[in-house]
Amino acid sequence: xxxxxxxxxxxxxxFVDLIGKFVSDIKTxxxxxxxxxxxxxxxxxxxxxxxxxxxxxxxxCGAVRAAGRRVMSALPHELVAANVARRMLRAIRDENRAxxxxxxxxxxxxxxxxxxxxxxxxxxxxxxxxxxxxPLRDQIAELRGELESSISSICGQAxxxxxxxxxxxxxxxxxxxxxxxxxxxxxxxxxxxxEGAEQSESHAMANRLSAAGVPVTVISSAxxxxxxxxxxxxxxxxxxxxGGGAVLAEAGLHAVTQAARHYCVPVLALAPLxxxxxxxxxxxxxxxxxxxxxxxxxxxxxATDNMHVxxxxxxxxxxxxxTLFITNLGGSSPSYMYRMLSELYDLNDYVF
Amino acid sequence: xxxxxxxxxxxxxxxQAKQKGKSKDAxxxxxxxxxxxxxxxxxxxxxxxxxxxxxxxxxxxxTPTTNSPKGKDEVDKAIKVENVIEADKSKDLIKAERAAxxxxxxxxxxxxxxxxxxxxxxxxxxxxxxxxxxxMTVKDVVxxxxxxQNVAKDIKDVTVKVNAIDLSGNKKAEESNKSKAELKAERxxxxxxxxxxxxxxxxxxxxxxxxxVKKTAEGDVAxxxxxxxxxxxxxxxxxxxxxxxxRVHWLQHLYKEHDKESLKSIAINxxxxxxxxxxxxxxxxxxxxxxxxRCVALLDALKxxxxxxxxxxxxxxxxxxxxxxxxxxxxxxxMRSPSASQTNAVKFFRYHLTQLPNNVDEFxxxxxxQEEIDRYIREQIDMAGxxxxxxxxxxxxxGDNILTYGCSSLIERILRDAWSSGLKxxxxxVGNRVQTSATQMLRRLVAHGLPCTYVDITSLSFVMRTINKxxxxxxxxxxNGSVLGALGTAQVALxxxxxxxxxxxxxxTHKFSERVQTDAFxxxxxxxxxxxxxxxxxxxxxxxxxxxxxLTPLNLTYDVTxxxxxxxxxxxxxxxxxxxxxxxxxxxxxxxxx
Numbered sequence: 037x038x039x040x041x042x043x044x045x046x047x048x049x050x051f052v053d054l055i056g057k058f059v060s061d062i063k064t065x066x067x068x069x070x071x072x073x074x075x076x077x078x079x080x081x082x083x084x085x086x087x088x089x090x091x092x093x094x095x096x097c098g099a100v101r102a103a104g105r106r107v108m109s110a111l112p113h114e115l116v117a118a119n120v121a122r123r124m125l126r127a128i129r130d131e132n133r134a135x136x137x138x139x140x141x142x143x144x145x146x147x148x149x150x151x152x153x154x155x156x157x158x159x160x161x162x163x164x165x166x167x168x169x170x171p172l173r174d175q176i177a178e179l180r181g182e183l184e185s186s187i188s189s190i191c192g193q194a195x196x197x198x199x200x201x202x203x204x205x206x207x208x209x210x211x212x213x214x215x216x217x218x219x220x221x222x223x224x225x226x227x228x229x230x231e232g233a234e235q236s237e238s239h240a241m242a243n244r245l246s247a248a249g250v251p252v253t254v255i256s257s258a259x260x261x262x263x264x265x266x267x268x269x270x271x272x273x274x275x276x277x278x279g280g281g282a283v284l285a286e287a288g289l290h291a292v293t294q295a296a297r298h299y300c301v302p303v304l305a306l307a308p309l310x311x312x313x314x315x316x317x318x319x320x321x322x323x324x325x326x327x328x329x330x331x332x333x334x335x336x337x338x339a340t341d342n343m344h345v346x347x348x349x350x351x352x353x354x355x356x357x358x359t360l361f362i363t364n365l366g367g368s369s370p371s372y373m374y375r376m377l378s379e380l381y382d383l384n385d386y387v388f
Numbered sequence: 389x390x391x392x393x394x395x396x397x398x399x400x401x402x403x404q405a406k407q408k409g410k411s412k413d414a415x416x417x418x419x420x421x422x423x424x425x426x427x428x429x430x431x432x433x434x435x436x437x438x439x440x441x442x443x444x445x446x447x448x449x450x451t452p453t454t455n456s457p458k459g460k461d462e463v464d465k466a467i468k469v470e471n472v473i474e475a476d477k478s479k480d481l482i483k484a485e486r487a488a489x490x491x492x493x494x495x496x497x498x499x500x501x502x503x504x505x506x507x508x509x510x511x512x513x514x515x516x517x518x519x520x521x522x523x524m525t526v527k528d529v530v531x532x533x534x535x536x537q538n539v540a541k542d543i544k545d546v547t548v549k550v551n552a553i554d555l556s557g558n559k560k561a562e563e564s565n566k567s568k569a570e571l572k573a574e575r576x577x578x579x580x581x582x583x584x585x586x587x588x589x590x591x592x593x594x595x596x597x598x599x600x601v602k603k604t605a606e607g608d609v610a611x612x613x614x615x616x617x618x619x620x621x622x623x624x625x626x627x628x629x630x631x632x633x634x635r636v637h638w639l640q641h642l643y644k645e646h647d648k649e650s651l652k653s654i655a656i657n658x659x660x661x662x663x664x665x666x667x668x669x670x671x672x673x674x675x676x677x678x679x680x681x682r683c684v685a686l687l688d689a690l691k692x693x694x695x696x697x698x699x700x701x702x703x704x705x706x707x708x709x710x711x712x713x714x715x716x717x718x719x720x721x722x723m724r725s726p727s728a729s730q731t732n733a734v735k736f737f738r739y740h741l742t743q744l745p746n747n748v749d750e751f752x753x754x755x756x757x758q759e760e761i762d763r764y765i766r767e768q769i770d771m772a773g774x775x776x777x778x779x780x781x782x783x784x785x786x787g788d789n790i791l792t793y794g795c796s797s798l799i800e801r802i803l804r805d806a807w808s809s810g811l812k813x814x815x816x817x818v819g820n821r822v823q824t825s826a827t828q829m830l831r832r833l834v835a836h837g838l839p840c841t842y843v844d845i846t847s848l849s850f851v852m853r854t855i856n857k858x859x860x861x862x863x864x865x866x867x868n869g870s871v872l873g874a875l876g877t878a879q880v881a882l883x884x885x886x887x888x889x890x891x892x893x894x895x896x897t898h899k900f901s902e903r904v905q906t907d908a909f910x911x912x913x914x915x916x917x918x919x920x921x922x923x924x925x926x927x928x929x930x931x932x933x934x935x936x937x938x939l940t941p942l943n944l945t946y947d948v949t950x951x952x953x954x955x956x957x958x959x960x961x962x963x964x965x966x967x968x969x970x971x972x973x974x975x976x977x978x979x980x981x982x
Contacts, residue, residue: 197575233823233846236925243929246938253636254930254941258820258845258876262908262947266638288846294882322850330844331819331827332924344841345835348850 045277047102055103069211070116070275074183074310077120081336082176085124091167100124105388113323113350115276115284115313118388120179122314122381127175129382131168136371142277171212186308186364187212193362194220197304201225202268205301207260208286209241210233210273212306216272216362219249228253230260233287233329233347236278257288264295269304277307279314279377281370284321287348293357302359309363314386315378323349389946434789463950466501612709626786634917634940636931641915663692664716668723679863679899680769680797683729686720691739691761694754725913728864728872728901736764753972763812764898772896773801778959780859780894781806788813788856791884792846795825796861798894802830803859816855820845820876821921821945845876848883859885862895862957867973868904869951869966871895874942881953890955893966897959900973908947915943 051330058080061067067076084099085091106122111117189214198204198220205228206213210278217227227250231238239254246252255263270292273285283289296303315321327345355370368376428513483634571962635643667689670676676685693716699708717734720726726734742758746751780802784790790813792799813837821825826842833840843851857882871877871893884891905911920941921930933939951966958964959974 051975115751133542219652229919231558231821233844236922236928239922240929242939243936246936249938251938252940254933254939256820256822256920256943258822258879259942259944259947260878261882262875262912262944263942265907266909285848287850288844288848290849291846291879291883294849294886297880298882330847331842340834342837342839343830346847351846351849 043386046388047084047099047106050087051099051103052106053105054080055110056081058200059107062111062114069256071183071187071308072117073114074120075180077117078124078176078180078183079122081121081209085171085172085200086175090171091169093128093168096128096168096172097125100128101385101388108388113321115315116310119310119313119381120363121388122184122306122385123175123179123310125385126380127170127179131175134166151257153312171309179349182364183308183310186310187215190306191310192214192361193366195223196367197269197271197362198223200325203228203266204269204271205230205260205264205267205292205296206271207289207292208272210306211253212308213271213273214241214245214271217245217250217304218248219243226251226253228255228263230255230292231257231351232289233257233325237334257291260292261298264301267296267299267301270296270301270360271306272305273301274311275350275371276311276313276315277361278304278316278318278355279312279374280316281358281361281373282318283353283358284313284318284350285353289351290357291354293353303357305358306363307361307363307381309365309376312363312373312376312380314381318352321352325349331346338349363387393738399891420692478863498903500798509929512569523641530654531556532873600942619880634937636940636942639909639912639914639942642909642912647946658715658719659712660690660719661693663689663694664719668720671720672723677796678795679727679729679861680773680896682727683733683898684765684769687733687765690716691758694757694761694970697754698751704746705748705750706741706746709753710738710741713741727899728903729899729902733764734897737761747814768896768898771782772898773798775806775911775960776894776896776958777802779963780892781809782812783857784813785856786812790814791815791816791818791828791851791858791880791889792824792829793818793860793877794872795829796894799859799861800829802894803838804836807836814839814841816841816843816851818843818845818851818876818880823875824876824953828918845866845879848880848888852883852887852889855884855887855889858889858891860891860893862893862899863946864899864901864903865895865957865966865969866905867900867902867947867969868906869954869969871949871951871954871957872901872905872946873949874909874948876952878947881949885953889951892963893949893954893957895957895959897961900969900976902973905948906950908944911946913945915945917941 041330055104058076060069061076062073067073070234082099083101084103085096086200088096088099100121104118104125107114108115108228194216198217200223202223202225204217204225206217207230209229209232227245229238229242229245229252231254242252242254272283272285272292274285276284293303297303325347327347330347331345358370360367361370363374525755650964667676667685670685671682676682690713693712694709697709697712699705713734737757737760740757744756748756776798784806788811790803792803792815806813815833817826817830817833817840819830819842821844830840830842841851860871860873860877860880862871862873862877866872871881881891903911917933919941920943921933922928929941930941933941954966956963957968959972961975964972
């Protein structure tokens with residue numbers, strides 16, 4: 037019996053409360069930044085696993101999947117939380133397989149095995165009835181360690197990509213991009229910060245980087261095309277990296293990558309692996325910010341039924357606009373992202 | 389330093405005020421103007437002579453501070469006289485009078501400089517074309533005052549800038565010391581100096597009134613003025629120094645025309661026509677912006693200049709006016725570098741100037757030139773706009789989503805006409821946070837009942853999926869087919885190209901330029917870097933950028949769209965590919981000599 041085909045498990049009330057708290061922390065802005073969200077999700081799942089009464093692979097998978105489904109329905113745009121749940125499911129499967137005295141063939145399967153071994157694996161998984169809590173603890177610690185170190189390992193690659201006297205353009209603001217650029221500060225490069233939809237955060241980042249000794253030029257989002265001809269590299273951080281090599285990011289990113297492509301400027305997308313999502317269709321994936329972020333209230337004097345104001349939050353850039361993904365495992369081209377996907381997650385967990 | 393010009397100017401202002409009062413009692417505003425001008429003609433002759441001699445006796449090496457109370461008394465008198473008559477005057481008039489009063493006060497300070505200048509430049513002064521007859525100038529002062537009151541609200545910044553000018557004026561006054569020889573020269577130059585003072589007063593009224601009208605609204609006029617100037621001093625100096633460090637090194641060549649600097653360098657005593665000076669300030673403070681508006685404003689100012697131009701003796705009309713035109717244009721271009729439309733308009737004007745016969749009558753020449761200007765505005769701008777509007781209308785169909793970027797008078801006209809002709813479409817106005825002109829466009833379109841959607845430029849790819857046509861305005865069409873447009877235009881064109889949406893650029897042929905440009909750096913304008921700072925956020929992280937040598941906000945004005953991103957250019961002649969720009973230019977050269 038496949039783990040994915042089990043009935044939707046009802047979670048304990050105490051777990052539901054925990055998930056509720058996690059969701060509200062994110063919604064109220066107490067929990068910010070994808071890395072923090074990922075770590076909090078690990079903690080949440082760890083609690084659920086260690087407090088589960090029946091710790092067989094089947095039960096644990098059901099609980100984790102239920103938690104993941106719950107978080108997804110509450111926060112459809114926090115892809116990171118769902119990714120962590122998928123990683124956890126994969127860890128449970130691996131442990132189960134190991135303890136069922138099977139040859140560990142899970143990690144680093146070849147493409148051929150993926151195809152050939154699918155049915156065989158499925159048949160054997162449900163058999164184990166062992167308590168997996170103890171072995172899972174190591175897996176969870178490993179996952180947490182990876183999450184904690186992912187940003188610093190990305191920043192460690194900064195000196196491979198940023199050279200002296202280059203003109204780097206970054207768009208919007210993000211913790212990863214800021215640390216990446218700061219790590220390369222000694223290379224004496226010059227930076228252009230194009231303000232994103234949330235201009236105050238872009239300005240704050242520009243301010244901090246300039247304080248760190250990087251010569252920063254701040255431009256508006258309309259001048260990106262105008263300056264792109266001089267730019268040597270574009271460094272962006274993404275909200276999610278798609279399986280096909282596309283990226284989901286802050287609104288306005290598409291214009292940046294378009295301009296970069298027009299001038300054949302390399303685009304480096306900083307994507308720690310927890311941002312890698314097995315999502316492909318993002319045409320309907322968007323959310324609206326409050327309209328006053330696009331048109332301040334003081335200019336709304338003519339607001340009539342005839343006038344609409346939109347402020348979408350996300351933008352989608354196709355794979356051919358990205359030159360290189362920089363993950364915590366090193367750089368990889370967009371066309372290789374599908375492989376990463378199959379290494380990180382189990383095929384059955386792509387959809388909860 | 390004592391100066392009769394001050395006093396003369398003060399007296400004149402007083403007189404003006406009195407006459408205004410009188411004529412106000414009599415009837416309406418029109419009569420008032422005439423009365424004022426008429427009276428000024430007769431009146432100044434007797435009184436100034438007495439008082440000038442009086443002033444000459446006072447030691448001329450006095451510092452301005454000791455001198456000022458005297459002037460104040462006089463001005464105060466003027467105020468008293470006014471107050472009696474003034475009781476039931478309308479608010480506008482009172483404001484205008486206050487401004488005039490201020491100008492009178494100011495002219496005192498000014499006069500010192502004016503005097504110094506004329507004393508030194510005396511031989512040259514005779515050659516310089518003299519200002520227009522007093523009737524016209526007084527009228528102009530009153531007219532411009534009224535205009536300015538309307539404009540004043542839009543240009544708060546100008547207050548600061550104008551005060552900066554005052555400062556430099558004061559300094560000059562302190563610095564210059566007079567010798568006896570100079571004094572003699574001054575006496576001889578009295579006639580010129582009087583005129584100069586008048587002129588100076590006029591200029592000052594133009595500039596000062598903007599500042600003052602605002603101040604009077606705030607409350608205590610005199611206090612505000614006294615308190616403001618010392619503060620300005622401390623504020624301005626560090627700014628100027630630190631700005632040199634905040635330059636993007638690959639845009640060094642663009643920084644020279646910064647508007648704040650140029651406003652400070654307005655010549656204090658010049659023979660420029662008030663309409664030119666007014667336009668200069670409007671251009672520098674971006675009150676007049678947009679390619680068509682700048683062109684029309686320029687032609688309008690030139691028309692006024694031609695009308696008031698007095699031909700110096702033994703000068704050919706065309707040559708005299710050409711010299712005058714050159715100085716005026718130097719001033720204007722220093723305020724803001726010319727747009728293609730302005731360059732073409734000037735080219736056209738010069739062409740007609742040279743076409744004038746050698747022994748042309750002054751009156752006829754003026755008439756011809758003014759008619760030509762009117763014709764240019766009518767044919768090249770107005771009718772061309774209509775032709776383009778009709779052409780584009782045929783390209784819009786019911787149910788279309790039309791996307792436009794920024795604010796363009798031509799695009800607004802096209803969309804308005806199309807809407808009123810019964811087409812049903814939705815307009816998507818794209819703007820950006822820094823250049824807020826798009827909200828102005830949105831306001832105008834919504835006011836005409838057009839269904840509109842507004843998005844920021846960051847949301848381009850979000851809306852582009854639903855767009856049927858993109859219609860863009862242009863600042864200039866360059867001869868290599870590139871479109872010089874408002875910053876962000878190229879980005880819109882690029883997004884449209886990526887979504888296979890046709891891009892139409894609407895551009896009258898008077899905006900075609902002979903320049904070539906392949907990127908936005910060769911020619912551009914650096915806008916005010918402070919515009920990038922989020923005004924709604926008091927603790928904006930960028931607000932201290934001047935004290936941080938590593939942080940440079942860059943605010944460009946134009947960008948260049950390559951011809952490959954533009955589907956077609958709509959001109960009044962036809963719908964053309966971008967690359968036909970040279971053909972149009974050659975055609976125009978043979979047709980109009982422009």
